[in-house]
Amino acid sequence: MNIIVCVKRVPDITEAAGVVKIEESHKQIDKKNLVFKINEWDEFAVEEAVRLKEKSGGRVVAITVGPQEWDDVARKALAMGADEAIRIDEDVESADCYVVANILAKAIQQQSYDLIMFGAQSEDFGSAQLGPMVAESLGIPHATLIKHIELQNGGLKVSREIEEGMLELHTLSLPALLTIQTGINNPRYVSFVNIKRARDKQLSVLDIQSLSLAKEELTPKAMLERFDPPDVGKKAEVLSGSIEEVVDSLVGILKDAGVL
Amino acid sequence: MALQEYESIIYRCFRCGYCKLPSDYGDYNCPIYARFRLETCFPGGILWLMRAWWKNEIRWTDRLAKILFSCTTCSNCVEECVMSFKTDILNMITAGKSDMVEMGSVPAKVKGFLENITRYGNPYGESREKRDMWLEGTDIEQYKGQEYLYYVGCVGSYDTRAKEVTKSLGKLLLKSGLDFGVLGKEENCDGNEVRGLGEESLFEAMADDNIKQFRDSGVKKIVTLSPHSYNAMHKYYSQPDGDFEVLHYTQVVKSLIYDKKLDVTKGLTAKVTYHDPCFLGRWNTEYEAPREILGAIPGIELVEMERNKSNAFCCGGGGGNFYIDSFGSSEYVPARIRVREALSTGADILAVACPICLTMLDDAVKVEGIEDRLKVMDISEIVASVCLQEG
Numbered sequence: 001m002n003i004i005v006c007v008k009r010v011p012d013i014t015e016a017a018g019v020v021k022i023e024e025s026h027k028q029i030d031k032k033n034l035v036f037k038i039n040e041w042d043e044f045a046v047e048e049a050v051r052l053k054e055k056s057g058g059r060v061v062a063i064t065v066g067p068q069e070w071d072d073v074a075r076k077a078l079a080m081g082a083d084e085a086i087r088i089d090e091d092v093e094s095a096d097c098y099v100v101a102n103i104l105a106k107a108i109q110q111q112s113y114d115l116i117m118f119g120a121q122s123e124d125f126g127s128a129q130l131g132p133m134v135a136e137s138l139g140i141p142h143a144t145l146i147k148h149i150e151l152q153n154g155g156l157k158v159s160r161e162i163e164e165g166m167l168e169l170h171t172l173s174l175p176a177l178l179t180i181q182t183g184i185n186n187p188r189y190v191s192f193v194n195i196k197r198a199r200d201k202q203l204s205v206l207d208i209q210s211l212s213l214a215k216e217e218l219t220p221k222a223m224l225e226r227f228d229p230p231d232v233g234k235k236a237e238v239l240s241g242s243i244e245e246v247v248d249s250l251v252g253i254l255k256d257a258g259v260l
Numbered sequence: 261m262a263l264q265e266y267e268s269i270i271y272r273c274f275r276c277g278y279c280k281l282p283s284d285y286g287d288y289n290c291p292i293y294a295r296f297r298l299e300t301c302f303p304g305g306i307l308w309l310m311r312a313w314w315k316n317e318i319r320w321t322d323r324l325a326k327i328l329f330s331c332t333t334c335s336n337c338v339e340e341c342v343m344s345f346k347t348d349i350l351n352m353i354t355a356g357k358s359d360m361v362e363m364g365s366v367p368a369k370v371k372g373f374l375e376n377i378t379r380y381g382n383p384y385g386e387s388r389e390k391r392d393m394w395l396e397g398t399d400i401e402q403y404k405g406q407e408y409l410y411y412v413g414c415v416g417s418y419d420t421r422a423k424e425v426t427k428s429l430g431k432l433l434l435k436s437g438l439d440f441g442v443l444g445k446e447e448n449c450d451g452n453e454v455r456g457l458g459e460e461s462l463f464e465a466m467a468d469d470n471i472k473q474f475r476d477s478g479v480k481k482i483v484t485l486s487p488h489s490y491n492a493m494h495k496y497y498s499q500p501d502g503d504f505e506v507l508h509y510t511q512v513v514k515s516l517i518y519d520k521k522l523d524v525t526k527g528l529t530a531k532v533t534y535h536d537p538c539f540l541g542r543w544n545t546e547y548e549a550p551r552e553i554l555g556a557i558p559g560i561e562l563v564e565m566e567r568n569k570s571n572a573f574c575c576g577g578g579g580g581n582f583y584i585d586s587f588g589s590s591e592y593v594p595a596r597i598r599v600r601e602a603l604s605t606g607a608d609i610l611a612v613a614c615p616i617c618l619t620m621l622d623d624a625v626k627v628e629g630i631e632d633r634l635k636v637m638d639i640s641e642i643v644a645s646v647c648l649q650e651g
Contacts, residue, residue: 012379012385033389035379035380037379186365187371188364188365189364189371189374189375191361191362191459192459192461192465193362193461194362194364196461
């Protein structure tokens with residue numbers, strides 16, 4: 001089974017790591033003290049792809065679109081077990097999903113594949129558009145938020161996570177595209193030794209010109225105007241009284257807020 | 261497989277159980293066994309599981325990994341095993357961890373711990389920018405060739421409670437006139453827990469980087485806050501390239517008191533019991549320096565817990581467990597067992613000499629609800645309360 005996994009490089013923004021600051025232009029974040037890593041959803045996707053390959057044979061190719069710093073994310077995929085990685089050399093930070101989808105679709109068309117996997121969304125922009133856009137561009141079926149994959153009779157049986165943890169069961173014929181939900185597996189830890197070993201695996205850098213994309217395909221349809229941090233709320237209400245009274249007040253507040 | 265190296269020995273453990281106990285058989289002294297009381301959860305049981313896994317008699321499971329990684333590397337088993345291969349007991353358990361690390365199949369928190377170290381230079385995943393925040397309000401200088409490097413470590417740099425100790429020790433050293441500096445933001449993790457988690461290659465890479473940094477900065481003598489740092493540098497950095505003199509701070513403070521560079525005559529009236537940290541005590545046989553410090557302070561009555569010195573009961577924080585938290589919540593969590601033991605001596609103060617022991621035991625005292633009866637204090641805090649004019 002030949003699998004393509006698309007991966008993105010994102011800043012690590014877990015709480016402990018520090019607060020993200022917005023640049024003067026209000027169009028970018030201040031990258032100075034940030035540490036970058038593979039997008040969490042993509043890590044689950046790579047792990048799932050490698051496990052499928054380990055079970056039923058085939059190849060896993062990891063693809064990413066970005067400048068040279070993005071090599072580290074491609075190498076992470078290799079270290080996790082991908083057989084080959086391709087980085088399309090283009091800084092798409094100010095592009096939208098339409099442009100990135102066009103680039104990826106073109107690059108994917110140059111490969112042979114049975115299955116394409118994306119993370120369900122990215123940690124930074126979280127649009128969740130890329131996977132479905134690429135599937136439509138390639139004219140193949142897709143399913144999003146996948147929690148479980150089973151190969152059967154030249155097709156797939158998948159579970160899709162919807163609200164309240166419920167799962168929808170779908171069957172798809174191959175080739176198909178899946179976007180992967182977190183928690184589908186436990187991504188492996190890549191030891192220092194295995195990171196070094198991955199250096200011997202193939203990482204090709206593709207010139208964007210070689211994809212022969214039309215100007216229209218590289219022109220974003222959506223432009224980021226600006227972003228700002230949310231207003232910090234100044235209201236804090238301290239509930240008082242006995243435990244029972246406090247609980248009643250709290251339940252009332254939560255009900256009013258539509259949470260309960 | 262790393263376990264391969266121990267092929268001739270691993271079969272020979274027949275689960276006698278000496279590794280569960282201290283030398284007087286008074287109580288259970290393996291923190292995993294004391295917590296879980298299952299026969300898989302002590303070194304003998306773990307070795308049998310490792311052997312069976314290695315020979316494909318059992319499969320890897322999440323539970324197997326959790327049992328293995330709950331080992332705090334306290335070394336009680338090495339101390340108490342009566343067989344000729346006792347010195348390899350812990351090495352075998354660590355080899356098992358190493359094989360799981362190689363496979364990539366480790367508990368999620370172990371993965372987080374190691375990845376955070378690689379990305380941030382500390383297991384918490386806290387920004388490097390915050391590593392020197394403890395320096396605020398002190399006159400401690402950046403290291404630029406002074407006689408000593410005061411090496412703080414990750415827990416001392418980031419943990420809220422531990423930072424108080426990092427500061428108090430720094431102020432003590434300043435008061436004594438010791439010529440020293442710190443690396444601040446430039447400091448990197450010593451790697452001791454990385455080694456204890458079986459990530460040997462990562463540890464070696466970290467050690468190499470640290471040794472190079474120390475050499476390039478002209479470091480000759482290192483005084484560490486943590487016994488973990490002391491262990492890593494004293495035992496493993498020296499060969500073959502790092503030729504530094506490494507001391508734990510209790511060894512330095514002891515000399516400073518004896519040389520009258522620190523004046524403890526003001527004294528302190530308190531009943532104090534001292535908890536030997538595994539990495540200062542059993543791992544490096546330093547039992548006396550901390551006790552000599554306490555003995556030099558007039559008014560302190562030193563009372564020993566039943567399990568002391570080479571029999572000390574581990575706080576449960578080693579092997580990365582101060583972060584990985586294999587022991588969860590229970591009255592049998594090692595740290596809680598230990599503070600109850602300390603309380604039973606009648607002591608007012610439970611003295612520690614390790615920032616990990618400090619946070620583990622300090623939290624345990626709170627959970628036990630005995631804060632008003634037992635105070636957990638680092639030895640440097642005790643000395644500082646006597647030597648320094650606060651305010």
